[in-house]
Every structure is written in C-alpha cells, then in structure tokens.
Amino acid sequence: MMEYNQQLKLQAYLDGELPEAEAREVANWLARDREAVALLTELRNTRQALAGFEAGFRVPESEDFYWSKIRREIERLEPVEAPVRPAIPWxxxxxxxxxxxxxxxxxxxxxxxxxxxxxxxxxxTPGEAETALADAGTFTYRDFSARATLVWLTYPAENEVAGEDPIGTMD
Amino acid sequence: MTDKNHSSADDAALVRAAQRGDMTAFEELVVRHRDKIYARAYTMMRNEEEAIDLSQEAWVKGWQRLKQFQGESSFGTWMTRIVINLCLDALRKQKRQRTESIEEINEESGGVERQMPIVTVNPTAGLERSELRQRIDRALSQLSYEHRTVLVLHEFEEMEYKQIAKTMNCSIGTVMSRLFYARRKLAALLADLKKQDK
CATH class of the missing domain: 1.20.5 (Single alpha-helices involved in coiled-coils or other helix-helix interfaces)
Structure with a gap:
C-alpha cells in the first residue's frame, strides 16, 4: 500500500506541480510500480471525464428575461445622478x-x-462766518480745518432788556 | 435586444464602451458569456435557482466594478472569478447553517480516500457526451462543497494549487488533500453508476 504522501506526489505529478527533479523521480518510480501506474490512470481518467463538462450548460431562461432582471437591478442600485458641483479647493x-x-x-x-x-x-479756505437772520444776536463761525463750529450768542439778546429776569423773581 | 453594431465588436471594445456607460455593450457581453457564468455557478451550487440568482448578481457586480477591470485577464475569466467568489460566500453561509456530518469530518481529516480501491476500468469509456454529463452531474452532487470547489477551481478554472489555497483561504496541503479525495470519490461514484447500468 502506497504512503499517503506518495499518493499526493503522484497527483502533483499529474497536475504538473512538481519541480523538474521530483517529476523525474516520480517518472522512474512509475516505471517499476504497477500500483502507482494504476492510481495515476484512475486520476487521469477522472480528469478527462470532467473535461468539457460545463460546455453543455445553458441558462434555463430566455435571453431577454435574464438580461431584464440584471438591467432592473443595475438601474435600481445606481443612484440618479445629481448635478455634481466640483469641489473647490480652499x-x-x-x-x-x-x-x-x-x-x-x-x-x-x-x-x-x-x-x-x-x-x-x-x-x-478761511473759516466761514454767518449771521442768523432770525436772530441778529447770534453769530456762527465754522473752521473747516479744525472741524469746529463756534456760535456766539449775545447776552442778553439784543431784543431783551439787560438785567430783566425772564422768569421773574421770587420776591 | 443588443445593438447590432456590438455583435461584431470584440470583448475588449465592448468592455471599453461599457466602461463609458454604454449598457447595450454590456448587454452584448452578458449574451456572450452568460452560459459560462451560469455553468460555473451551477457546478458549484448544484441548484438551478441559486445558480441563476448568483450569476445575475455577478453580472450586476461586474457592471459596478467595470471601471476596475484593466484587462489583466480576459473579460470572461474576470467575470468567472466574480461568480466563484459569490458562490463561495453563499456556500460558506449555507455551511454555517448546518452541522457537519461524520462523513464530512472524515473527509476533512483525509483518511477515507486511502482505503478506496483503485478503479482500474475507465467508468466513462464509451459513454455518450450527454450521458457522461448526467453521471458527472450526479456524482458532483455527492461531494461536499469544499471538495467540489477545489475540483472546479482546478479542473475548470485551471488554477494552480497556490491560487486555489488563496481563493479558499486554506493551505496548499489542504488543497492537495481535498483534490485527491474529490477525484477518488468521483471515480468511485462513476464506477458505481456504471455497475448500476449492468
């Protein structure tokens, strides 16, 4: 009875997975071991039986029906593309x-x-002076450079009597 | 219906058009490769409905990831890898939902196949192609998903041991062991089916 490792080596030989030196060793071994030859033949027959197995398969649905399901799913999963605003760098x-x-x-x-x-x-320009017409006792001077406005008021006003209390006295 | 102009274009041109958003070009790609993608899903899942659903899911994913496809492999191979990954995810989920049988535990430990007698006569010799397909189909159904997947990846996807280990997230030793068991079990099942005929 062959060792398990030998059996696996035989398989690797069939599959072309052995380095050249080991493949030569297996070839020599096969020349003198009938059991190894029998196992290799069985493995090879199985491999040949499988060749072309998938070639005969056909999708058991009509072309249009099969595609329509794929298309619907693609359309369902794809979001409606919103107008994308390009990213503006900082x-x-x-x-x-x-x-x-x-x-x-x-x-x-x-x-x-x-x-x-x-x-x-x-x-x-020099300062501007004006006299209010309404009140002859009022004199206004504007100095634009100093941004100042001076208003002179004569007191008592010219239309008032000097020393007369406009409110009256308490006594 | 696909655009008539697309039917004469090669896959690479269709992929470029689809990458620009042309859905009719993508539809043409679906028409060309749908049987292969479905076949891979069916071989792995062993269920028609699941195979249809997963193959369609693979096409949707293919459309979504189309811009990532740079043409390192053929479009068909790229799509096949997508469906394989989807099937593996589905099978892992299914496995989590059921408990392992004693037979499966034995398979994983790699002891059963050593005791199987060697099938000396080719059990598929002289069979019609359709009959052979039916028998292989029945035999594949009796393998666990791990064994079947290793077989599919090696025999149909032509992956090396290393690639299979990466895809299935296991060691190369496990890949070799599973592949050996799968082949031996398949040979025994095919031999049994031959005996039943007599």
Missing part, C-alpha cells in the same frame, strides 16, 4: 472671499483719499 474659496474684501478696501481707501483731498482744499 485656496480658491479664500480667493473668492479676498476679491470682494480687496474691492471694499480699495473703495474705502479711495474714499479716504477723496475726503482728505477735500479736507486739504477746505484747509486752504
């Missing part, structure tokens, strides 16, 4: 924020420059 997003911020800064600077220009022009 630096582009930052750039998107920086552009309006920079525009606002430019406008602010331009505004300041204009205001400064106006201020300079105004600095060159």
């Amino acid at each position: 630096f582009k997003r930052l750039r998107g924020l920086l552009i309006p911020a920079a525009a606002a800064a430019v406008l602010a600077i331009a505004g300041l420059v204009v205001m400064q220009e106006l201020g300079l022009r105004q600095r060159g």
Whole structure:
C-alpha cells in the first residue's frame, strides 16, 4: 500500500506541480510500480471525464428575461445622478472671499483719499462766518480745518432788556 | 435586444464602451458569456435557482466594478472569478447553517480516500457526451462543497494549487488533500453508476 504522501506526489505529478527533479523521480518510480501506474490512470481518467463538462450548460431562461432582471437591478442600485458641483479647493474659496474684501478696501481707501483731498482744499479756505437772520444776536463761525463750529450768542439778546429776569423773581 | 453594431465588436471594445456607460455593450457581453457564468455557478451550487440568482448578481457586480477591470485577464475569466467568489460566500453561509456530518469530518481529516480501491476500468469509456454529463452531474452532487470547489477551481478554472489555497483561504496541503479525495470519490461514484447500468 502506497504512503499517503506518495499518493499526493503522484497527483502533483499529474497536475504538473512538481519541480523538474521530483517529476523525474516520480517518472522512474512509475516505471517499476504497477500500483502507482494504476492510481495515476484512475486520476487521469477522472480528469478527462470532467473535461468539457460545463460546455453543455445553458441558462434555463430566455435571453431577454435574464438580461431584464440584471438591467432592473443595475438601474435600481445606481443612484440618479445629481448635478455634481466640483469641489473647490480652499485656496480658491479664500480667493473668492479676498476679491470682494480687496474691492471694499480699495473703495474705502479711495474714499479716504477723496475726503482728505477735500479736507486739504477746505484747509486752504478761511473759516466761514454767518449771521442768523432770525436772530441778529447770534453769530456762527465754522473752521473747516479744525472741524469746529463756534456760535456766539449775545447776552442778553439784543431784543431783551439787560438785567430783566425772564422768569421773574421770587420776591 | 443588443445593438447590432456590438455583435461584431470584440470583448475588449465592448468592455471599453461599457466602461463609458454604454449598457447595450454590456448587454452584448452578458449574451456572450452568460452560459459560462451560469455553468460555473451551477457546478458549484448544484441548484438551478441559486445558480441563476448568483450569476445575475455577478453580472450586476461586474457592471459596478467595470471601471476596475484593466484587462489583466480576459473579460470572461474576470467575470468567472466574480461568480466563484459569490458562490463561495453563499456556500460558506449555507455551511454555517448546518452541522457537519461524520462523513464530512472524515473527509476533512483525509483518511477515507486511502482505503478506496483503485478503479482500474475507465467508468466513462464509451459513454455518450450527454450521458457522461448526467453521471458527472450526479456524482458532483455527492461531494461536499469544499471538495467540489477545489475540483472546479482546478479542473475548470485551471488554477494552480497556490491560487486555489488563496481563493479558499486554506493551505496548499489542504488543497492537495481535498483534490485527491474529490477525484477518488468521483471515480468511485462513476464506477458505481456504471455497475448500476449492468
């Protein structure tokens, strides 16, 4: 009776899984062992019987029916493709924020420059003095460079009597 | 119905078209390879309904993973590997649900096949192709899924021992042992069927 390992070696020989040196050893062994030859023949016959076994199989469903089930499943599993917004890298997003911020800064600077220009022009002009028509005793002076407005009020007013208490006295 | 223009295209062109989303090209690929994919599923599962379901599942997976297919093997081989993996998963699930029989435990330990007498006469000699297929079909049904799978991967998928071990997540020694048992058991079953004829 052959050893189990020898039987497996014989099978490996049949399947071409042995290195060349071992395959030669098995070939020599087969030349003098009839039992080994018988086992190898049995294994070979089984292998030959299986050859082409699957070739005769046909799907027992019509072509259209078989495909329709596959297509339905594919369509069911595939999500309806929403319009994909491309991912915006962080630096582009930052750039998107920086552009309006920079525009606002430019406008602010331009505004300041204009205001400064106006201020300079105004600095060159002397202060403006005006007298309120409604009240001849009131005198207003505006100094644009100092951004100051001074209002003089004559007291008592010219239309009032000096020393007269407008509210009256307690006594 | 598949596009008539596709019927003259080779598999590689159909795969490229399908990768761009052309479902009619994929349908043509299904038409060409569906019998082979179904046959592999049936040989492994031994059940027509399961084989249809798993082969269709394989096609759905094939469509979903089509962009990963780079043409390292033929499209048919790539699809066959998908269906084999699906069948293995299904068989493992089935096995977890049932307890092992004493015979299966003996098969796993690798002792039974040593005592089987050698079948000296070819039990399939002179048989018609259809008759031979029927007998092999019956004999394969009597093997455990581990033995049948090793046989399928080796004989039909032409995988080497190393590849089978990787696919089945076992050692090369286990592959050799299972393959040896499967072949010997198949020979004995075919010889029994021959005797029953007489």
